[in-house]
Amino acid sequence: MRRWNGWGDDTISFALAPDALAFLAERVGDGHGVTDASFEQACAQVAPSRLPPHRLIETAAPVRVRHALGQSLPDWLKLRYGRIGATPDGVAFPESADDVRELLHYAQRYHVALIPHGGGTSVAGHLTAEAGALPVLSVSTTRMCRLQHLDHESQLATFGAGVFGPDLEAQLRAHGFTLGHFPQSFEYSTLGGWIVTRSSGQQSLRYGRIEQLFAGGVMETPAGRLDIQTFPASAAGTDLREIVLGSEGRMGILTEATVRVTPAPEYEAFHAVFYPDWHSAERAVRELAQAKLGLSMLRLSNGVETQTMLALAGHKKLIGVLEAYLSLRGCGEGKCMLMIGASGDRAQARAAMAQALTLARKRGGVHIGRKLGDKWKQNRFRNVYLRNAAWEHGYVIDTVETAVDWPRVESTMLAVEAAARQALAVHGEHVHTYTHLSHLYAQGASVYTTFVYRLAGNFDEDMARWRTLKGAVSQAIVDCGGTISHQHGVGSDHAPYLAAEKGEIGMAAMAAIFRHFDPQGVMNPGKLLPNVQPSQPSRAPSQGIAA
């Protein structure tokens, strides 16, 4: 069953080896585990529902707790310490677009805030049930999850928007196709969630970001049903898909989406190449990205991340042999690991990989074959369980990500890491921080930084540490000219930094779009943008529940 206060399924755990723990202790000090609050304790806090009854809405405490929060660190702190805060007043489980329409009417009539809920994996506070004085209804999309149509010829598949990653892939693989969208949250996130937060998968180099995969769909909005037809391309005015993408629940609820699929790859390989230092590695990966070889993945870890991954891998002897070999080949301390993926038609993918390896070696890369790559692929959705394991030993693992043009990649990485270290120094704590470039573009790269530090053991202090650190790194991103999110969206946590990149005029335009679709301001209020003022007086509530 889904873990209610941590990542993933509660039957899956991913232990930290003693060596790994020693590695962390050496860097940030001994961790001290915290006793989690129980699910029952959490449920006991839930206030009576303020919602008028409706056939689609459940108001029992357990379901409300399970839809109250996401997977951001502050969400975890609330769950683990049993300080849940606001929960939605109810959770609806619509099974069709018409059900969703009905819920929108209900929300407008009773002036209830709606929070669309897909897989609940947001790491940016998209799900927080705070809506001023309004009652809150969480709307789960997960019962709209069927493959509705598959057009083999155009390679288009239409799904209910609440389909989870594995169910989507299983339904496609049965017909020989793949979407190829594999964010780390893949197992527990939904197609609709990917679309409205502009998600990017680990193999976006081949398959594209969700923006490129989303061909059309249906969104129910307070202003009506927005039905977006599919075209291979169009020059006819505004691309309505782009209004839906990144809308984060502010304009409506996506009920179905048509996506561009690809024949399942007949070949896939991930190879590891090491570089002696960051500069040679960054230069090599830029050349690889700009050469447009048709690869499916490029992922470059900096020195500390490389060291950390090898330390946490748990095969001390094997890793020792590898490191000795790499050292002989000039890759000692500070070495950086580059993972290269190729997928697709066998001949094409192998040719692309061969070209990539030739280019990678030309820049001083040491190719060590597929073993680490196979391991990475095997654990691609498992590594995130390390967050659970670390927590149990008293450590926090948190991340931020941005994207910048090439001239700012290194400086942004250094600034974000430095900001994190300084931020917790104020709290007398060390931060172990490391970075990888997760997505490579001709124009630049995403910069994905991880922070490991100790839990204080009490909610307020841990929340304060997170706030200090998150504020410092977000400010560093903005100061470096990075986007506040490359792949996780804005939600509550990044909203204060959005104006830095959109500008006042851009923010006003976004607000105008959402106000148009949602004049009463009932759609996920407070997320993405500061709350939008209703453009018309809200209707008088007929049951006295509204503010």
Add this chain to the structure above:
Amino acid sequence: MRRWNGWGDDTISFALAPDALAFLAERVGDGHGVTDASFEQACAQVAPSRLPPHRLIETAAPVRVRHALGQSLPDWLKLRYGRIGATPDGVAFPESADDVRELLHYAQRYHVALIPHGGGTSVAGHLTAEAGALPVLSVSTTRMCRLQHLDHESQLATFGAGVFGPDLEAQLRAHGFTLGHFPQSFEYSTLGGWIVTRSSGQQSLRYGRIEQLFAGGVMETPAGRLDIQTFPASAAGTDLREIVLGSEGRMGILTEATVRVTPAPEYEAFHAVFYPDWHSAERAVRELAQAKLGLSMLRLSNGVETQTMLALAGHKKLIGVLEAYLSLRGCGEGKCMLMIGASGDRAQARAAMAQALTLARKRGGVHIGRKLGDKWKQNRFRNVYLRNAAWEHGYVIDTVETAVDWPRVESTMLAVEAAARQALAVHGEHVHTYTHLSHLYAQGASVYTTFVYRLAGNFDEDMARWRTLKGAVSQAIVDCGGTISHQHGVGSDHAPYLAAEKGEIGMAAMAAIFRHFDPQGVMNPGKLLPNVQPSQPSRAPSQGIAA
């Protein structure tokens, strides 16, 4: 000098060989040339300007005539017959974003409609100077044309938005780069025009549509300056570029744009492959597009287009030899020509071409080498001059284009061609009509249809013929589920058909966006969308010129 009433430069002409004329006469009857009105006659019609004077505005008749219309057929009819109709009351030549700001203030203060004017090559009526009772100011962007910044590392170039295609490429080539955006209008269209009409170049298969090339920029709008930063990618809410793309002058004037450039290709080749019939050709080209080989162009002519191109090529003997050879190889009447382009790094491009030719042959294609491809490349921007030559012999050449998913490609092509033929049958005229798929996608293709028919020799009848034909083919596109434009935008001519694809809710959303940026409705009113109602009372005109 730019021809004032036809395509291109008046020193360039492209004669039709006697055989070509005979070919046309056989199909649609003998043409009878029409005597064009003179430039002086056109200028004599220009009404006194209603604009208050301004240092940036010219109001002499010649400049107003030269900015009155574009290159659509009704625009041509007006120019050629000297029935210009409305001209702008003046033309402004801003040299900076601040100049543009000043013009926006002027327009708001005096309630003047602004029509942004790039290269004036619109074929959809974007430039028509009709704005109800408002005086009209055409704003030429062409003095904002410098390369302002080139970031070699990120492969980003920032230009004044009014730069013409050849000037843009020349400035980039001097640094070893290319944008690779080559619409047929390339020589006379501008970067800003490409962006606000969502243009697509002939080699978009490699370089992408303008949507993929446009990385950021500055648009001056009545609501303020929208400054869009560049990121390799972002998940932070609405992508503001997408509001600018396809805005067709409704929200503001683009003053600068940053585009993604690529090292100039070291190798480029275009090969021709023939197929015996449409079905085998369409299937082959779909497989090629879906194989993602890294080609730069795929372009498939149907049987009649293939026949027409060979007939108009003018080398009767050589073509005869070619056709005899093709016939021996099974490609007789109804044969279809596929043009395949590969560009870039020599090894990569040659490998892509080799793979493509292997795949193309596997589906029954007969590869005839590079000769026709070289010829095509040489004339890629010259063929459009045929419109001038045909006109002089009394023939109209007009085109429409759409894009549809694969299952509808053939039926759309047939429906558009049939609609055109039937439409002019009512006028007792034949239409010679043929089609190519100009841009290929995994999902589908653009369907680009050409019509050749006779001029009646009088303005009203020729306008009536065009209206009947345009209406019929546009309705056929809409009925087939195609977009009303794949690469030329909406303007005035396609506006009546836009709601069919956007829906009522989508149209209202677009209107809301433009109303937000332009509450007074002074930006290119009536284009793209039915005119937007001002959301606030317009300011009282201080010089009594407004409606």
